Amino acid sequence: MYINKAMQIRAVCDNIKAPTRYVIQPKSIHAKLHTDIDKILDELKNEMIDIFAKKIESKTSSPIEKKLINTEEFEKIYGISKKQQARMRGLRGKRRLPFQQAGENSKIYYSIEEIEEYFKNNGYR
DSSP states (O other): OHHHHHHHHHHHHHHSOOOOSSOOOOHHHHHHHHHHHHHHHHHHHHHHHHHHHHHHHHHHHHHHHOSEEEHHHHHHHHOOOHHHHHHHHTOOGGGSOOOEESSTTSOEEEEHHHHHHHHHHTTOO
16 A cells, blocks of 8 residues: 555656756646645545554444453553463452453453452552
């Protein structure tokens, strides 16, 4: 995508010959060059805005709609590594990170509501 835009800019620049020492190029050639490059840059800017908007939308919408998240999703959302999560689950009392687990060696899940309440009560965020 970006390579195509760069190739378009190069093609526009190649079409305009370099001025010789004593020949003055008409202003219309320079104006055409600038308008062509401006159009290409505007298209590139709009594509980048769309890409960033989609990334932001995907990060904010999908995990929050769920009630339970696993350790990988927890790490992506809250920025707390799996090791730190394990340490926080091992704490005692109110400081212990609330989690759900079906069996002794089964996968760990977190309730988003409980996690938000935990962070609010323990001075995080």
